[in-house]
Amino acid sequence: MDSVIGLLLDTGVDDDRALLLPGDALRLAAPGGPVLVGGRCEGCGERMFPRHPVCPACMSEAVVAAEMPRHGTLYAFSTVHVAPEKWAKPFVVGYVDLANGVRVFSRLAGTVTIDGPVTLGVAEVGRDADGRPIRSFVFAAEG
Amino acid sequence: MRGVSVVGVGMIPFGKYPAKSLADLGWPAVKAALGDAGIAPRKVQAAFCGTALGGMMAGQRILGRIGLTGIPIVNVENACSSGSTALRQGIMAIRSGEYDVVLVVGVEKLTKFGGGTLPLEEEDWEVSQGLVMPALYAMRAQRYMHDFGLTARQLAQIPVKNRANGALNPDAQMRTPVTVDQVLAARPVADPFTLLQCCPTGDGAAAIVLCATSRAAEIRADLVHVRASELTSGRYVGGYRDMTTPEITVRGAAEAYEQAGLGPQDIRVAEVHDAFSIAELLYYEAFGFCRRGEAGAFLESGATAIDGTIAVNPSGGLLAKGHPLGATGAAQVVEIVRQLRGEAGPRQVAGAKVGLSHATGGGISGFDHGACSIHIFAT
Incomplete structure (x- = not known):
């Protein structure tokens, strides 16, 4: 498992300039490896990723940052061959169900299977109009 | 009223x-x-x-x-x-x-817009990560195949049926029939979909x-009288949702049937939102035309052919007639009205007195679909 994640992480792990995420949603230098930071509503306990300024369940604006579990279960996936220019193709996407009840749409890596376990990593997913790499979080098949 | x-x-x-x-x-x-x-x-x-x-x-x-x-x-x-x-x-x-x-x-x-996939709202965060409409429907297909044993060949029979219907419709964009082997051999778009399982632009x-x-x-x-006119939005869900059940259409169908005082057994002809092959199968179940998990067998039985018990997408549907987004819902009604008046020529559904149209869409995070509108018509 660690070897797969190792392959995904390139050298500039603390360089988030080209990351495709809102705000501080991906913490690269966290202890134990990268982690997604979503939200938790202090009003009703709803969890979310990414974090929004208002809770979709109770409309409270008391939404605080909350780390998401690094491991999840893959609900469904597809290998995509046709997509906008900037993406490196083909690529695999899917919905990952985390243990805290949040579902995350994500890029995927490795030999993934429906209901299989996946773990968070980071990888290059495309190039912007100036040819610079675009990176994002990627869940990889475990094992 | x-x-x-x-x-x-x-x-x-x-x-x-x-x-x-x-x-x-x-x-x-x-x-x-x-x-x-x-x-x-x-x-x-x-x-x-x-x-x-x-x-x-x-x-x-x-x-x-x-x-x-x-x-x-x-x-x-x-x-x-x-x-x-x-x-x-x-x-x-x-x-x-x-x-x-x-x-x-x-x-x-x-x-x-040129070719390729439909331009989506870049502000949507799933779109920002690479979501495209074919991939969204493809994930539904993959999960449905996993849960219910639908085969790739069964899935490929949807465009075969709808392209055959489109060949009978002078208003259809795609007017040549295709075979299962041609569907499966077409270039891949988002697995399990090949190009022929995606509506044309x-x-x-x-x-x-x-x-x-x-x-x-x-x-x-x-x-032709309007018996039901239904509109609803998807329910926002941040966590688990069953992608093999299009909740917005299930809910909308129940409300439309109630409004019309009719049920699935009364519908003789339906134009449903087959943007991709799997969609039509999901909608057989959502509208109650067949039981859950049985859409593949229902299709293979011929029940949804023009001469079947409930003709689905006799116009060719989105897969063959085409899908210019804003025009689609109106064009579905053109087809249903022509069918109910008996003006549909070689694709006429015999004895059609009650018909249904269904347009749903809007790929945005947290929703099965953003919007769904269903109409039921009768002579």
Whole structure:
């Protein structure tokens, strides 16, 4: 498992300039490896990723940052061959169900299977109009 | 509540018209619908125009071409349900008693974007991570295949059926039949979909003239009546949701049946939103045409063919007739009305007295779909 994640992480792990995420949603230098930071509503306990300024369940604006579990279960996936220019193709996407009840749409890596376990990593997913790499979080098949 | 009837329908053949403006796509459909109704343009008291990506004032641009102006014109955007949402607004305007005669037009020009997948809202965070519409439907297909044992060959039979129907429809964009082997051998788009399992991009327009039922007999004898006009939005869910059950359509179908006082056993012909092959199968179940998990077998039984018990997408559906977003919901109604009047020629569904149209769409995070509009019509 660690070897797969190792392959995904390139050298500039603390360089988030080209990351495709809102705000501080991906913490690269966290202890134990990268982690997604979503939200938790202090009003009703709803969890979310990414974090929004208002809770979709109770409309409270008391939404605080909350780390998401690094491991999840893959609900469904597809290998995509046709997509906008900037993406490196083909690529695999899917919905990952985390243990805290949040579902995350994500890029995927490795030999993934429906209901299989996946773990968070980071990888290059495309190039912007100036040819610079675009990176994002990627869940990889475990094992 | 006042009854509403359809007194005129018209459309242009769906296809690729890169040299035509949106206005010049739209007005011939309007003129055809007015001609079908046999009424003078000045009889129209209000107009509702549905377009997803056509830009501001689409209705004014179209109706300005033919002088149908100086009346209230409302432009409606609701993604793939734009045309059917415009229809619902038109129906409600008559039900309210405000107007007797209303025009509805749906229009879209997708060739202006070049080719490839539909441009989605970049502000949506899943889109920002690489979501495209084929991938969204493909994940539904993968999970359905996993859960219910649907095979790739069964899935490929949806475009085979709908392309065969489209070959009988002069208004369809794709008019050549295909085989299962051709579908499976086409280039991949988003697994398990090949190109032939995805609706084509194209341009089109369709129009409907509505009239209060109490006044409609002055216009024509063979009336088609609106029995249900339903619109709902998806429910936002941040966590687990079952992608093999299109919750927005399940809910919308129940509400539409209740409004009409009818059930799935009463529907003889249906135009449903087959943007991708799996969608039509999910909708067999959502509308109660067959039981959950049995859509593949139901298709293979021939039940949804033109000569089956419930003909689904006799026009060719989105897969063959085409899917110019805002025009789709209106064009579905053109087909249902022609079927119920017995005007559908070689693709006529025998004895069709009750029909249903269903347009749903809007791929945004947290929703099964953003919008869904269902209409039920009867003679």
